[in-house]
Amino acid sequence: MNRFDYVRPASVPDAIAAAATPGATYLAAGTNLLDLMKGGVTRPSRLVDITRLPGLDRIEHLPGGAVRIGALVRNADLAYDPDFARAYPAVAEALLSGASAQLRNAATVGGNLLQRTRCPYFYDVASACNKRQPDTGCDARHGDNRLHAVIGWSQSCIATHPSDFCVPLVALDAVVEVEGPDGRRDIPLDAFHRLPGDTPQHENALQPGELVVAVRLPANADSFAAHARYLKIRERTSYAFALVSAAACLRIEHGVIREARLALGGVAAKPWRARPAEAILAGATPGATVFRNAAEAALTDARPSGDNAFKIELANRVIVRALAVAAAGTPEHITALPASLFSANSGAFHDA
Amino acid sequence: MSLSVSLTVNGVPHAVTLEDPRVTLLDLLRERLDLSGTKKGCDRGQCGACTVLVNGRRINSCLALAASHDGDDVLTIEGLAQGDALHPVQVAFIAHDALQCGFCTPGQIMSAVGLIQEGHAGADPERIREGLSGNICRCGAYAGIVEAVLEARQHLAQTDQRKAA
Numbered sequence A: 001m002n003r004f005d006y007v008r009p010a011s012v013p014d015a016i017a018a019a020a021t022p023g024a025t026y027l028a029a030g031t032n033l034l035d036l037m038k039g040g041v042t043r044p045s046r047l048v049d050i051t052r053l054p055g056l057d058r059i060e061h062l063p064g065g066a067v068r069i070g071a072l073v074r075n076a077d078l079a080y081d082p083d084f085a086r087a088y089p090a091v092a093e094a095l096l097s098g099a100s101a102q103l104r105n106a107a108t109v110g111g112n113l114l115q116r117t118r119c120p121y122f123y124d125v126a127s128a129c130n131k132r133q134p135d136t137g138c139d140a141r142h143g144d145n146r147l148h149a150v151i152g153w154s155q156s157c158i159a160t161h162p163s164d165f166c167v168p169l170v171a172l173d174a175v176v177e178v179e180g181p182d183g184r185r186d187i188p189l190d191a192f193h194r195l196p197g198d199t200p201q202h203e204n205a206l207q208p209g210e211l212v213v214a215v216r217l218p219a220n221a222d223s224f225a226a227h228a229r230y231l232k233i234r235e236r237t238s239y240a241f242a243l244v245s246a247a248a249c250l251r252i253e254h255g256v257i258r259e260a261r262l263a264l265g266g267v268a269a270k271p272w273r274a275r276p277a278e279a280i281l282a283g284a285t286p287g288a289t290v291f292r293n294a295a296e297a298a299l300t301d302a303r304p305s306g307d308n309a310f311k312i313e314l315a316n317r318v319i320v321r322a323l324a325v326a327a328a329g330t331p332e333h334i335t336a337l338p339a340s341l342f343s344a345n346s347g348a349f350h351d352a
Numbered sequence B: 001m002s003l004s005v006s007l008t009v010n011g012v013p014h015a016v017t018l019e020d021p022r023v024t025l026l027d028l029l030r031e032r033l034d035l036s037g038t039k040k041g042c043d044r045g046q047c048g049a050c051t052v053l054v055n056g057r058r059i060n061s062c063l064a065l066a067a068s069h070d071g072d073d074v075l076t077i078e079g080l081a082q083g084d085a086l087h088p089v090q091v092a093f094i095a096h097d098a099l100q101c102g103f104c105t106p107g108q109i110m111s112a113v114g115l116i117q118e119g120h121a122g123a124d125p126e127r128i129r130e131g132l133s134g135n136i137c138r139c140g141a142y143a144g145i146v147e148a149v150l151e152a153r154q155h156l157a158q159t160d161q162r163k164a165a
Helices: A012-018 A033-038 A074-078 A082-087 A091-096 A100-105 A109-114 A168-173 A221-225 A275-281 A288-298 A309-327 B025-032 B086-096 B107-119 B125-131 B144-162
Strands: A005-007 A026-027 A046-049 A059-061 A067-070 A175-180 A185-188 A209-216 A228-233 A245-251 A256-265 B001-007 B012-018 B051-054 B057-060 B073-077
Touching: A005 A245, A012 A046, A012 A175, A012 A209, A033 A074, A033 B051, A059 A082, A059 B144, A067 A082, A074 A091, A074 A100, A082 A091, A082 A221, A091 A168, A091 A228, A091 A245, A100 A275, A100 B057, A100 B107, A109 A209, A109 B012, A168 A228, A168 A245, A209 B057, A221 A228, A221 A245, A221 A256, A228 A309, A245 A309, A256 A275, A256 A309, A256 B086, A275 A288, A288 A309, B012 B025, B025 B051, B057 B107, B086 B107, B107 B125, B125 B144
Parallel strands: A005 A046, A026 A046, B001 B073
Antiparallel strands: A059 A067, A067 A209, A175 A185, A175 A209, A228 A245, A245 A256, B001 B012, B051 B057, B051 B073
């Protein structure tokens, strides 16, 4: 790890001023940043510790029905907040399917959005990586790439965004509130993360020095609560990133899907909102045929980036299954293995 | 640039001056406070051997800067027993042979204490396995670990009931 200056400002304006120095980075829990620094993947000259900033650790229910989640709310605290989990069950399920209990106790909402890809070539400083060091090439293109992107990738980069949390958030039209040297602004989460193109080093829409202060879910986002699931396929039962995941949120009235939201994880450099699938689902009666048609529509532009064509078929099946379990109804309690189909029992006998 | 960090560790206040901000909470415990019960396994947040409770919550101490935890209350494996009386989770680990080499055991026990306090797993073995998935045991003592956690949880629940009665 390189040496750095450590500062711990007491207010948001002080933090933004402290982060104006070139090479400065915000530090929250550090569960990803310290790992990257230990490997020499990132080498900030200054860490601006934001963990003591006031007012960013609250879940606020706003007049009109929106909810505002402070950037420093810990992943576990959000997932286990009973009011939040009841209103946005797919978000709680996604949070609990990610990382380990220790990491969820520490990791923050803002940090989850800003975590970096787990592409092994990005982590290995001896490998060529356009994201870590622009214009040096991409060793993943012809390397071990079965876990890499199948949508929205480029010749420069085939990495995926690893977040579970962001998948239902993007389905529910979440908005990122940021504050920076030029004041506050909102960025829709769907426009927050960027596809790689020729500049995979530019991963999001933040300007230098801008700080994520909150994530907001709009007023109608709780209208899907009765039919909202997150489904995640991994290479082991727990504590693994998604091979492919899907958040499926349906508003069903009198047996008809009035509105559908669908997003995929593990397939692209951003949480992937599947709007063509949503259009097919709206107005339909839930059933296998329309779910398969929706999956086809979601994956029209999917292409293997290497040895990963299986992920397209897997994504197709995950979408169909996620829609089916969402249509069946949100369980009263989050299952023993959140977002997994492999629970030995429903887990419904204990309140999570 | 030197930093002053005040921590309460196992009930004892400590004031430490850091000449280098790179010191993790794990290294501060082991190298500065000589509390080597907390183990350094992967040092990357993947194995759970470094698990401690900070302000009552289990975290990976390897992925935490000591400077960030100024003012916090830390509980390590050394602070769990009351004198010669082992903590119920420690007792249950011995009773169920929940270890082989023992390297992961302090992390397993601190994680189990955190899990039981969190109260989300209940007496469901599947929820206990899921809740402890951040702790790797290379010897594969998982069966005994889950049995130990089940028994310790029941013991602690009964103790709580007696206190309430």
